[in-house]
Amino acid sequence: MTTGYQIVVCGGIVPDPLQTLDPVANPAGPTIKNEMMLPAVLDPWAAHALYEAAHLAKATPGSKVWLVSLGPKAKLQQVMMTVAQKVPFELVALDGQAGGFTDTYEVAALLAGAIQAIPGLDRSRLLVFGGWESASRGAGATLQMVGERLHVLDQFQGVDRLAIAADGSFQILERIEGGRHQVSTCAGPPAVLGWATGSLPEPPNNSQVGMANMRTVMPALHRAKPAKVGAEGVTFARVSLPSQRRDTRIVKDLPVGEIAREIVAWITGA
Amino acid sequence: METLLFLAHVESDGSLATQAREALGAAREMADALSGAPLHVGVVGRDVAAAAGSIAGCGAARFLGVAGADFSQPRYASDAAAAEALCKAAAATVVIAPATSRWCRVLPGVAQRVGGRVDTHVTGISADGGAPSVTRWYYRQRMEATLTRAHRPWIIVLDPGCGAPWKGEAGAATVEVVPVKLSETCRRTTVTGVQAPPADQQTIRPDAGLLFVAGAGWTKTQPDGKVHAAEAAELILEFLRKAQASLGGSKSLVDLTGEGQAVLPFMTHLNQIGQTGATPRHPKGLSACCHGEEPHVVGWRFISERRAINLDPNCGWARGKADVLYVADAFAVLRRVNALLGEK
Numbered sequence: 001m002t003t004g005y006q007i008v009v010c011g012g013i014v015p016d017p018l019q020t021l022d023p024v025a026n027p028a029g030p031t032i033k034n035e036m037m038l039p040a041v042l043d044p045w046a047a048h049a050l051y052e053a054a055h056l057a058k059a060t061p062g063s064k065v066w067l068v069s070l071g072p073k074a075k076l077q078q079v080m081m082t083v084a085q086k087v088p089f090e091l092v093a094l095d096g097q098a099g100g101f102t103d104t105y106e107v108a109a110l111l112a113g114a115i116q117a118i119p120g121l122d123r124s125r126l127l128v129f130g131g132w133e134s135a136s137r138g139a140g141a142t143l144q145m146v147g148e149r150l151h152v153l154d155q156f157q158g159v160d161r162l163a164i165a166a167d168g169s170f171q172i173l174e175r176i177e178g179g180r181h182q183v184s185t186c187a188g189p190p191a192v193l194g195w196a197t198g199s200l201p202e203p204p205n206n207s208q209v210g211m212a213n214m215r216t217v218m219p220a221l222h223r224a225k226p227a228k229v230g231a232e233g234v235t236f237a238r239v240s241l242p243s244q245r246r247d248t249r250i251v252k253d254l255p256v257g258e259i260a261r262e263i264v265a266w267i268t269g270a
Numbered sequence: 271m272e273t274l275l276f277l278a279h280v281e282s283d284g285s286l287a288t289q290a291r292e293a294l295g296a297a298r299e300m301a302d303a304l305s306g307a308p309l310h311v312g313v314v315g316r317d318v319a320a321a322a323g324s325i326a327g328c329g330a331a332r333f334l335g336v337a338g339a340d341f342s343q344p345r346y347a348s349d350a351a352a353a354e355a356l357c358k359a360a361a362a363t364v365v366i367a368p369a370t371s372r373w374c375r376v377l378p379g380v381a382q383r384v385g386g387r388v389d390t391h392v393t394g395i396s397a398d399g400g401a402p403s404v405t406r407w408y409y410r411q412r413m414e415a416t417l418t419r420a421h422r423p424w425i426i427v428l429d430p431g432c433g434a435p436w437k438g439e440a441g442a443a444t445v446e447v448v449p450v451k452l453s454e455t456c457r458r459t460t461v462t463g464v465q466a467p468p469a470d471q472q473t474i475r476p477d478a479g480l481l482f483v484a485g486a487g488w489t490k491t492q493p494d495g496k497v498h499a500a501e502a503a504e505l506i507l508e509f510l511r512k513a514q515a516s517l518g519g520s521k522s523l524v525d526l527t528g529e530g531q532a533v534l535p536f537m538t539h540l541n542q543i544g545q546t547g548a549t550p551r552h553p554k555g556l557s558a559c560c561h562g563e564e565p566h567v568v569g570w571r572f573i574s575e576r577r578a579i580n581l582d583p584n585c586g587w588a589r590g591k592a593d594v595l596y597v598a599d600a601f602a603v604l605r606r607v608n609a610l611l612g613e614k
């Protein structure tokens with residue numbers, strides 16, 4: 001009997017957060033201006049999930065990590081060049097639109113289908129990981145829907161820690177209101193965990209890992225099936241950038257005491 | 271015609287949170303705007319009578335409840351079963367619920383289960399033109415969209431602070447109990463408690479009037495060539511105590527914790543504001559020793575008045591991101607601010 005985990009990380013790609021984003025209206029719904037030209041990264045919270053998955057797999061012999069990603073093939077390839085250097089995984093790629101304006105319901109259907117199609121996946125040892133919210137839609141909905149489609153009833157969101165007890169049960173910490181964590185125990189896999197930051201730093205690049213990963217990444221990209229994804233039944237009446245520029249008053253050369261008085265008056269409403 | 275369901279869970283003391291009343295306010299308004307659309311109330315918890323009674327005057331067509339010890343803990347499997355049963359019992363086409371951590375964990379899954387669709391982190395709900403529409407942000411608060419959906423049921427999860435809480439008469443509400451039998455597979459998880467920092471280190475205060483954001487500058491070499499992390503920690507804690515402010519941090523600062531550098535011991539990833547952190551709601555925000563870069567400032571979307579203290583007159587805050595930028599040494603300013611607050 002295997003004691004390892006079959007960890008499937010769902011992680012999309014998003015425009016690099018340092019880029020300026022402009023929405024544009026298309027007949028099929030809104031998109032981001034020049035989206036294909038913008039440098040992309042692995043969705044940050046999904047990246048944390050991937051690092052946690054790799055860490056857990058390393059600590060648990062017999063485990064394996066897959067990364068399931070839906071995005072335009074060319075963009076996926078660009079992002080994988082970096083991500084593949086980090087930790088060992090096998091890529092499952094779906095070639096389709098990767099934006100915030102597609103609907104979670106449709107994305108979840110595709111991801112769940114891709115997970116179900118992984119050959120030989122032992123669903124009794126399955127852990128579905130991902131970021132608890134994406135940097136595009138930020139809905140925190142996709143993983144739950146994937147879990148439902150796979151009939152996984154133990155689900156956790158905003159996870160910062162997964163600890164495994166000697167009997168194989170889990171202790172899980174999830175973010176809740178007021179800077180606190182909810183603590184749960186769970187009998188074991190299968191489970192869905194939407195990760196927040198976790199506790200691991202970004203792993204340094206490792207060229208050996210990169211070379212091993214690329215042996216499966218390139219064929220996976222080659223095999224990637226075109227996936228139709230949109231937001232059927234959704235009508236966007238308006239997508240706009242906030243008028244966020246403020247008229248900043250820059251206060252220079254004011255004595256510290258004066259600044260302090262001004263701040264205190266402002267804070268206390270005096 | 272739409273059938274609305276306001277979906278809530280009770281707090282550990284059996285009451286309804288303010289956030290739930292905000293969602294009820296939005297649901298009531300929508301029912302009124304869609305003249306004649308019936309509003310149902312669905313409540314989940316160990317005991318739901320008191321919560322239902324507290325909103326008895328909301329004009330609900332029915333009060334439905336899923337109650338019992340199985341439903342006291344915020345656990346996915348039992349909450350999903352309860353919410354699913356309530357959506358079905360009400361035959362709801364539009365469900366409005368508060369974005370508590372408990373509901374956020376489960377309602378998208380429930381949407382899947384009832385063949386519906388979901389919108390989370392909704393910041394506004396309207397029924398202008400006779401059809402429900404919602405407003406929410408995309409790309410981590412960078413752009414705002416208003417959208418409608420043809421598909422039903424539609425679950426709408428409303429963020430806190432986005433509407434006035436419902437106010438009205440309490441009384442006795444007759445709750446129709448919706449039976450939900452949990453299978454053993456729904457009991458594989460047990461919520462054992464809540465982990466919180468000790469009271470004197472609890473720096474996150476969602477209800478505070480002021481957010482104070484500390485940046486990595488507090489731990490950087492200062493003009494005297496030294497690092498003053500211990501003094502920074504003292505100044506910040508004293509300020510938080512005196513101003514009763516909530517503490518946020520930049521990514522650079524909270525990341526230092528993991529790298530073993532001179533840091534502020536009370537600062538964790540939970541304090542992080544921005545792209546990969548939180549987007550809290552406070553009327554005012556004061557940033558100190560933080561550069562004000564875009565991935566940080568997107569976390570300030572819901573901070574109304576913004577001021578910053580930075581040595582660099584060309585930092586991000588100077589470029590239209592704050593109302594006031596004080597070009598000054600934050601150590602010196604905070605020392606004086608603390609002294610002045612002490613006199614008050």
Ligand SMILES: Cc1cc2nc3c(=O)[nH]c(=O)nc-3n(C[C@H](O)[C@H](O)[C@H](O)COP(=O)(O)OP(=O)(O)OC[C@H]3O[C@@H](n4cnc5c(N)ncnc54)[C@H](O)[C@@H]3O)c2cc1C
Nearest residue numbers: 485486487520521522544545546547559560561566581600
């Ligand atoms: C994928 C991604 C996601 C990100 N997510 C986030 C996020 O969620 N949140 C976030 O914050 N950042 C995020 N960032 C990082 C962001 O781009 C910045 O690097 C970060 O916000 C910088 O933090 P800082 O301003 O505290 O530090 P620094 O850039 O080091 O700035 C320190 C500031 O302190 C000032 N200073 C120093 N000493 C004093 C003094 N005595 N008095 C006054 N001022 C002083 C300096 O002038 C300087 O402006 C993200 C980046 C990426 C790529």
